Amino acid sequence: MEKDHGIQPLADHYTCVIDSLGRAGRLVEAEALVDKMPCIDDPVLWEVLLSACAVHGNATLAKRAAEKLFLLDPLSSAPYVLLSNIYASLGRWDDASAVRTLLNGRGVAKDRGYSWIDNKNGVRAFMVDDDLGMVNAEEQASVYGAT
Numbered sequence: 001m002e003k004d005h006g007i008q009p010l011a012d013h014y015t016c017v018i019d020s021l022g023r024a025g026r027l028v029e030a031e032a033l034v035d036k037m038p039c040i041d042d043p044v045l046w047e048v049l050l051s052a053c054a055v056h057g058n059a060t061l062a063k064r065a066a067e068k069l070f071l072l073d074p075l076s077s078a079p080y081v082l083l084s085n086i087y088a089s090l091g092r093w094d095d096a097s098a099v100r101t102l103l104n105g106r107g108v109a110k111d112r113g114y115s116w117i118d119n120k121n122g123v124r125a126f127m128v129d130d131d132l133g134m135v136n137a138e139e140q141a142s143v144y145g146a147t
Contacts, residue, residue, distance in 0.1 A: 010039070011039040011042040011044075011045060014033065014037050014039065014042075014045060015042065015044055015045045015048055017033060018030050018033060018034065018045060018048050018049055018052075019048045019052070021033070021052075022048060022049060022051070022052025022053075022055070022056075023052065023055075025052075025055075025056050027052060027053065027056060027058050027061055030049060030052065031049075031061055031064075034049065040068075041072060043069060043072045043073045043076075046065045046068045046069045046072065046079075047065075047069065047078065047079075049061065049065045050062055050065040050066055050069065050079060050082050050083070051082070053065060053086060054082050054085065054086050057086065057089060057090060058086075059086050059087060059090055059092065059095075062082070062083055062086045063083065065079070066079040066080070066082065066083040066099075074106070074108070075108060075109075076108070077103060077108050077109065077110040077111065080099055080100070080102065080103035080108060080110075081103075081110060083099050084096045084099040084100050084103075087099065112127050113127070114126060114127045
C-alpha cells in the first residue's frame with residue numbers, strides 16, 4: 001500500500017485485513033501480520049482477532065489476544081467471556097473456570113443478558129433474572145407460543 005500508493009496503512013487498514021483473514025480461517029497469517037504491525041495497541045484489532053479465534057476454536061491465539069485486551073481495556077468483560085466460552089467449547093472446563101475466576105477476582109462486571117420481543121403490544125425487553133410473573137398472560141402467550 002505504501003509502495004504502490006504512497007499511503008501509510010493505519011490501524012483501521014490492518015484491522016480490516018486481520019478481520020478478512022480471520023473470517024477465512026487463516027489465523028496463522030493473521031497472527032503473522034499482527035507480529036509485523038506497528039500499531040499493536042488498538043483494542044479493536046485484538047477484539048477482531050479474538051472473535052475469529054472463537055469462530056475457529058483456536059485457544060492458543062485466543063489466549064494471546066485476550067491477555068492483550070486485559071491490559072488495553074481492563075474493565076471490559078468481553079475478552080474474559082469469549083476466552084471462557086472458547087475453552088468451554090473445547091471441553092477445557094478447568095481453563096474456562098479459571099478465566100471466570102479471573103474475571104470475578106479482578107472485579108470486572110459482566111453485563112446482564114437481554115432480549116427484545118416485538119408483538120402487537122409493542123416491543124418488550126427482558127433481562128436475565130427478570131420476574132416474568134409481572135408479564136400479563138396474553139403477553140406470555142405471545143412470547144412462548146402458548147394458547
